[in-house]
Amino acid sequence: MNSIVAKDLVKVYNQKVTALKEVSITINQGEFIVVMGHSGSGKSTLLQMIGLLDLPTSGSIFINSKDVSKLPKNAIADVRQKSLGFVFQAFHLNPQLKAYENVMLPMLINPEYKNKAEMEKKAKELIDVVGLSERAEHYPSQLSGGEQQRVAVARALANDPDFILADEPTGNLDSENEVIIFTLLKELAQQGKGIMVVSHNESILEYADRVYYMKDGVLGDEKR
Numbered sequence: 001m002n003s004i005v006a007k008d009l010v011k012v013y014n015q016k017v018t019a020l021k022e023v024s025i026t027i028n029q030g031e032f033i034v035v036m037g038h039s040g041s042g043k044s045t046l047l048q049m050i051g052l053l054d055l056p057t058s059g060s061i062f063i064n065s066k067d068v069s070k071l072p073k074n075a076i077a078d079v080r081q082k083s084l085g086f087v088f089q090a091f092h093l094n095p096q097l098k099a100y101e102n103v104m105l106p107m108l109i110n111p112e113y114k115n116k117a118e119m120e121k122k123a124k125e126l127i128d129v130v131g132l133s134e135r136a137e138h139y140p141s142q143l144s145g146g147e148q149q150r151v152a153v154a155r156a157l158a159n160d161p162d163f164i165l166a167d168e169p170t171g172n173l174d175s176e177n178e179v180i181i182f183t184l185l186k187e188l189a190q191q192g193k194g195i196m197v198v199s200h201n202e203s204i205l206e207y208a209d210r211v212y213y214m215k216d217g218v219l220g221d222e223k224r
């Protein structure tokens with residue numbers, strides 16, 4: 001079973017704002033982990049560090065026991081592409097592409113896919129996984145916010161990552177769609193993905209295997 005282990009992460013922005021103060025956290029495959037906290041507490045910063053989207057000022061990130069935080073930039077990008085999928089508050093779909101074509105996008109730079117037909121097949125399977133079989137050929141403008149976010153979840157699964165990191169994934173959704181997205185992420189955890197969601201939405205708590213509260217860059221003790 002694979003895991004992400006973040007150890008003693010410190011992030012200082014512009015040599016003055018300390019957004020993370022020696023934060024350590026582990027995400028195992030098959031777990032749904034939630035990090036809650038007020039605005040500005042450092043949740044997104046933590047997700048950016050764990051997601052290898054930005055480097056910590058100090059500390060390490062181990063993925064499957066390997067310290068990836070000290071690798072050269074292109075190797076980090078490679079790990080990110082293979083092991084991690086992302087979902088953000090804004091869906092960031094390409095409006096010119098159909099739903100399944102959006103899901104194909106991350107596959108285009110993955111050498112494991114041999115040809116376009118294979119990518120198309122996989123993308124349509126993932127559209128099925130998120131319950132949008134009938135909408136595969138639709139453009140984002142023809143989909144509701146909740147449906148667009150489901151496409152974004154399918155896109156996060158494109159390269160079959162072990163982990164999905166989500167930053168306020170229901171921030172733009174109503175409570176009905178919130179339930180759909182949280183349930184979908186929970187199912188993915190039960191199927192073996194490691195899921196970390198950062199949020200200040202209390203309704204996520206019932207889905208969590210473990211919950212952490214962040215305050216002023218400090219991660220509190222775990223609560224079940």
Ligand SMILES: Nc1ncnc2c1ncn2[C@@H]1O[C@H](COP(=O)(O)OP(=O)(O)OP(=O)(O)O)[C@@H](O)[C@H]1O
Nearest residue numbers: 013014017019037038039040041042043044045046
């Ligand atoms: N790129 C940046 N440059 C400078 N300061 C930053 C940057 N990103 C975040 N910060 C600061 O770091 C601290 C933590 O911000 P962060 O975005 O991680 O909080 P958050 O918990 O995600 O907040 P929110 O709930 O509003 O999304 C804040 O003081 C913020 O202003």
Ligand SMILES: [Mg+2]
Nearest residue numbers: 043044045167
């Ligand atoms: Mg944030």
